[in-house]
Amino acid sequence: MRLEHDYNLREYNTFGINAKCNTFFEYSTDNELFDFIRQHRNDDDFKFFILGGGSNILFTKDFDGTIIHPCTKGRNIVYENGDNIFVEAQAGENWDEFVEWSITNKAYGLENLSYIPGTVGASAVQNIGAYGAEARQFIHRVKFLHLDSGDIQYMTNEACCFGYRESIFKHLLKGKAIILSVVYKLSKRPNINRSYADVEKFLTENNISNPTPADIRNAIIAIRRKKLPEVSETGSAGSFFKNPVVNTETFNALKEKFPEIKYFTAGNDYKLAAGWLIDQCGLKGFQHKGAAVHKNQALILINAGNATGNDVLELSDIVREKVFAKFEINLEPEAIII
Template sequence: MNSDFQIREHVDLSPYNTMGLAAKARYFISLKSVDQLKEFIADKIWQENQRWILGGGSNVLFIDDFDGLVVHVDIPGKEVVQESDDLVLLKAGAGENWHELVMFCVDKGWGGIENLSLIPGSVGAAPIQNIGAYGTELVDVFHVLEAVNVETGEIHTFTKNECKFGYRDSIFKQEARGKYVVVSVTLRLQKDPQINTVYKALSEALESKGISTPTIKDVSDTVIEIRRSKLPDPAEIGNTGSFFKNPVISESIFDELKERFPDIPHYSVESGAKIPAAWLIDQCGWKGKRFGDAGVHKMQALVIVNYGEATGSEIWSLAQRIQASVEDKFGISLVPEVNVVGKTA
């Protein structure tokens, strides 16, 4: 075994998940290079235990202790792999902090991910979730990623089509779940950026600041301001950001709901209507509710928070109660955006 890293036992995971849950991992290892990962795949502990691959920990809910191996992917690095007069292909290690990468690109004047400012988590987790916000998704700037096969240790390069991106979804949450570890992501960025202000809240905020021809820095700064005004900082109060996906329903079901709830907001999408999950949850009276140290944020109903000592099972119980109430009132099933890990999930 490489002396540069070590396997730890019975490790408290609270520093490694933004909900701040004190679940324990039977085994834990932090890997800082592809070579370390490929070497460790041959190890007995890797081969004989169930595994959870952990990035920034911003999209995971540990319901209880994890009786297996948690692999913290902490591979750093940024490299321009191709550049022309108008495009840059930027390769980043899976362990890079996503927001810091966005700030790096904004400072360079490379456009495409400025709308994704202040999203917590790591670069490696971004394509798994196909992160998105304020009118932009990762798929819009994605070029390729490299991932290591967990059985063979071989590196496979996935193209955009091979990743099968969907709404907060990818092949890595479906048929390739648990079969690969993402080690790098390459983004296709613009040197002469096309500014995306289609998202209403963003365009209105820019307009209120008197900015008619925004730069990517203007967009980034404004997104950061909006997010900070609506979403709690995980460093101050434990949370995973948006807990549920915004549900997509058929036009016929939406029309029926519109008759019962004339004020129901929606966004038209190819397959029907996308309903803000936050609105549904708020209409069911959950915003600001607290049960012990588990609660729903007072400013954003889509965010479930840990006020300090909540357990994963308490957070999950609250989430299930929210799901049941939305289902009962609207007939809509809310699907968690977070990965729920544990025996009772």
């Protein structure tokens, strides 16, 4: 357990933004958390924010309250049933280490979600997704501390109300639940997902015709390393904006005006590639004060050197205005702005 005051969070957000909090509470066991919450939950001025790996956060000011930082570790196989294998990981586990561990333990399914920064707890909050897979396909149950009642509660997959980077933890339970652990329902039998063109290309180039889950993990890591900025080298929160979802009418009108528009179908709707929209506005590499649009991936805003949170926020406003002026599409931030 660690308790700090007037603490700088620069090392705790992947944008590398300088921001302070009044109190920083880091815990390694759930009991430490329960004691801390018991002591403070009835304080009139108790204001808190749960900060995992800080890889989807933009601090635009100091946080006038307590940062709660889970560092609980542990992963284990809880149950096996036919081809199904249920694995549980504590909220503070590093996500990618958990993915690697699951594959090593012959529990398959998460390989396409390899190399996403952050923690296991946040994987359920965010319903993380990449390369044709989403966490919600595999989450079985989420265990959390309900702050109103002080009870430990369990949430089934259905009750989590997962959507595109959405869950109940961002809405009804926002500020009311601290995730303690997540149980993932994985498979003993590999179910290879090579639906993404980049993955297929990597496999062909490397003469892998019958890939194992470990091959898919290696492919995803190689592709991501090539395409995305490394957290250790360049500050960012990954995709800064969500891909906007539009109905058929809007899509048809856009397609007529911009025949090259990049999109995916999403049920009856269409998900537009936000990176393409930004790129069409000529913004790749565009810099505003200390922040910039990544030169290869327009969807990623970066800390180009000593950016403040407001530099990034102002840049995101510029991007949103330009995209709206050209396409009449509103880009919504994926990153959580504080």
